[in-house]
Amino acid sequence: MVTSRLFWVLAFVVATADLISKAVIFSWLEDLGGPHTVIEGFFRLVRVMNTGGAWGIGQGNAEIFAIVRFAAIPIILVFLITTRTKSWLFPAGLGMVFGGAIGNLWDTVMLGGVRDFLEFDLQFMIFPSFNIADAGITVGATLVVVHFLFFDRIARTKPEVESSRA
Numbered sequence: 001m002v003t004s005r006l007f008w009v010l011a012f013v014v015a016t017a018d019l020i021s022k023a024v025i026f027s028w029l030e031d032l033g034g035p036h037t038v039i040e041g042f043f044r045l046v047r048v049m050n051t052g053g054a055w056g057i058g059q060g061n062a063e064i065f066a067i068v069r070f071a072a073i074p075i076i077l078v079f080l081i082t083t084r085t086k087s088w089l090f091p092a093g094l095g096m097v098f099g100g101a102i103g104n105l106w107d108t109v110m111l112g113g114v115r116d117f118l119e120f121d122l123q124f125m126i127f128p129s130f131n132i133a134d135a136g137i138t139v140g141a142t143l144v145v146v147h148f149l150f151f152d153r154i155a156r157t158k159p160e161v162e163s164s165r166a
Contacts (some may be wrong), residue, residue: 006088007080007095014099014136019106021132022115029117044119048129051113055128062112069105076101089147096140103133 029036029047036045052058053065076098083090107114116129 004080004091007091010092010095011099014096014133015102018100018103018132018136022117025117026115042121045117046119046129048116049113050116062108066105066108069101069108072101085152087147087151089143089151093140093143093147096136100133100137100140
C-alpha cells in the first residue's frame with residue numbers, strides 16, 4: 001500500500017510541477033519577448049512547441065503522439081498493479097513516468113503539442129529542449145530499469161524459506 005501511495009504522490013508532483021512550470025515560464029518568456037539566458041553558454045529558457053515526440057522526432061504528428069501517450073497510461077497502471085515488489089524504486093519510477101505522461105498528454109490534447117522550455121548547450125551540441133515531464137519520464141524510467149537490473153533480480157534469486165512446522 002505504501003508503494004502505491006508513493007506512485008500517486010510522485011505522479012501528482014511531476015504532473016503538477018510540469019504543468020505549472022510550463023504555464024509560468026511560457027508566460028514570462030512571452031512578456032520578455034524571447035529566450036532568457038540563465039547560465040551564459042550553458043543553460044537557457046526557451047519557448048518551443050513540440051508537435052512530435054522525444055527530441056522533436058516526428059514533428060507535425062501530434063495526433064499520433066497523443067494516442068501513444070494516452071495508451072501509455074493504462075499500461076503503466078497495469079505494471080503497477082501486477083508487479084509485486086518490496087523495493088520503492090519501482091513505484092517511484094513508475095509514478096514519475098506516469099506524471100510525465102499526464103503532463104505531456106495534457107499539452108498535446110489541449111494545445112496541439114508539448115511545451116518545452118529547458119535548453120542546455122553542452123559545447124559539442126545543443127541538447128534538444130525539454131520540460132519537467134520529460135525529466136520525470138527519464139529519471140523514472142531509469143529508476144525502473146535499476147530496479148529490474150539489481151533489486152528485482154535479488155528478490156527472485158533468494159531461496160524461499162520453508163516453514164519447519166511439523
